[in-house]
Amino acid sequence: MKVVVIGCTHAGTAAVQEILNRDPSTEIAVYERNEDISFLSCGIYLYLGGVVRDLRDVFYATGPELEAMGLHVGVHLRHDVTSVDTHRKVVEVQNLATGKKFSDTYDKLIVTTGSYPVASPIRGVNVKNVYLCKNYKDALAIKAASDHAKRIAVVGGGYIGVEIASSFAQQGHHDVLLVNGRHGLLSHYVDRGLAGVIGDDLRAHGVDLHDGEHVLEFDGDEDGQVFIRTDKGEIETDIVILCVGFQPMTELMAGKVDLDRSQAIIVNDEMQTSDPDIYAAGDSTVVRFNPTGQFAYAPLATNAVRQGKIAGANIVQPGSIQYMGTQSTSALSILEHNMATSGLTYARARKYFDDVEYVEFKDNYRPEFMPTTTTIDGTLVFRRSNRQILGGQFYSKLDISMCANLISVMIQNKNTVDDLGYVDMLFNPNFDRPWNFMNLLGQAAMAKLDHEQ
Numbered sequence: 001m002k003v004v005v006i007g008c009t010h011a012g013t014a015a016v017q018e019i020l021n022r023d024p025s026t027e028i029a030v031y032e033r034n035e036d037i038s039f040l041s042c043g044i045y046l047y048l049g050g051v052v053r054d055l056r057d058v059f060y061a062t063g064p065e066l067e068a069m070g071l072h073v074g075v076h077l078r079h080d081v082t083s084v085d086t087h088r089k090v091v092e093v094q095n096l097a098t099g100k101k102f103s104d105t106y107d108k109l110i111v112t113t114g115s116y117p118v119a120s121p122i123r124g125v126n127v128k129n130v131y132l133c134k135n136y137k138d139a140l141a142i143k144a145a146s147d148h149a150k151r152i153a154v155v156g157g158g159y160i161g162v163e164i165a166s167s168f169a170q171q172g173h174h175d176v177l178l179v180n181g182r183h184g185l186l187s188h189y190v191d192r193g194l195a196g197v198i199g200d201d202l203r204a205h206g207v208d209l210h211d212g213e214h215v216l217e218f219d220g221d222e223d224g225q226v227f228i229r230t231d232k233g234e235i236e237t238d239i240v241i242l243c244v245g246f247q248p249m250t251e252l253m254a255g256k257v258d259l260d261r262s263q264a265i266i267v268n269d270e271m272q273t274s275d276p277d278i279y280a281a282g283d284s285t286v287v288r289f290n291p292t293g294q295f296a297y298a299p300l301a302t303n304a305v306r307q308g309k310i311a312g313a314n315i316v317q318p319g320s321i322q323y324m325g326t327q328s329t330s331a332l333s334i335l336e337h338n339m340a341t342s343g344l345t346y347a348r349a350r351k352y353f354d355d356v357e358y359v360e361f362k363d364n365y366r367p368e369f370m371p372t373t374t375t376i377d378g379t380l381v382f383r384r385s386n387r388q389i390l391g392g393q394f395y396s397k398l399d400i401s402m403c404a405n406l407i408s409v410m411i412q413n414k415n416t417v418d419d420l421g422y423v424d425m426l427f428n429p430n431f432d433r434p435w436n437f438m439n440l441l442g443q444a445a446m447a448k449l450d451h452e453q
Helices: 010-022 041-048 063-068 136-146 159-171 192-204 301-316 401-412 417-422 437-452
Strands: 002-006 027-032 072-077 079-085 090-095 101-105 108-111 115-117 130-132 152-155 176-179 207-210 215-220 226-230 233-237 239-242 246-248 278-280 287-289 294-296 330-334 337-343 356-364 375-383 389-396
Touching: 002 010, 002 101, 010 027, 010 063, 010 301, 027 079, 041 136, 041 159, 063 072, 108 301, 130 136, 136 239, 152 159, 152 226, 152 233, 159 176, 159 192, 159 207, 159 330, 176 233, 192 207, 192 330, 192 337, 192 375, 192 389, 226 239, 278 301, 330 401, 337 401, 356 437, 375 401, 375 417, 375 437, 389 401, 389 417, 401 417, 401 437, 417 437
Parallel strands: 002 027, 002 108, 027 072, 108 278, 130 239, 152 176, 152 239, 176 207
Antiparallel strands: 079 090, 090 101, 115 246, 215 226, 226 233, 287 294, 330 337, 337 389, 356 375, 375 389
């Protein structure tokens, strides 16, 4: 069997590794238009913040390493697949270094083409000193420019924008702006209450937060200064880092396989597309979002590696692994705090259900008689009708990533607030109270529901 893989970052790398772990004799041809594979873009903010000294350290696989796993593996960098003939099972490829064009055949095709940074709604994105933030080259360019910039503007108040702005502030840049548009700060992850707390923390550490300010256009002068025109005025800055989201890179497959409204590839639980010989995974595909039971576009590395591994397994052994769906569980460090979330916010949940409720709860994570303790802010989102958990949000100086992971499992298993309130958890004063914070959060939700009855 011959497998052609188009694109090789998280999902593509995971797919190739899984195929070769199961059958090293499989013939594989990987075509990647960049000069590298397996770049962890989530490491960019760590590099910009000085935590990671050498950006090459955030690659976790190389072409030669993949080739060494099998007997017939070719990883072709700087090669662009320009078309796919699904009837003949042929891909047309161009070597970007030499310009040479050639054809290749496949028995199975894996599409892991990834995503683009969203930029099109804003005019002037090609102005000098306006940078997109996605890949290895982007990160190097941003680092070189930021080292000499007095004022740095980050546009986009989502996951990446907040991480980068807080990294610069923590590193000691004294003039950092974060411009967020019409949607609230981190609106995919937290509701307005917690977003307000996070916004206050950013401001307290020197980030000039322009929340609710919509960017219309970039302009520049001959000295390289950038002018950000918004619906509230004009901002002058040395550089702009644009982080306003991603869109699937699927033009190659338009008309070949079924796409959803976001133009992401629709896949089943084995990562098959509407063409049974074509599999897809990662940022180019939809995911099954368990809190709603519907398809969604959620470009996260966690989704990509799972989908890639599942695609590889089912190509070698059809039906061997089924996709469990996702809760889009995430976490990030914001200056001195950590944020972790899973599932739906209250605002987003109301778009799907008419009986949504939420509770906010704050408490020290362990007893006050201990030498130190610290608070956790928690928000739980759930339904009134069946008491089922839909989402959770957590914020603390403590590492609260496991709180989001617990909520993720409970959403996956359709657990209720009552389950969370009384599930067995350890007690030791070093770690928690006799009732763990998560138990108390569940009990707060139970009390709210019971009071309403």
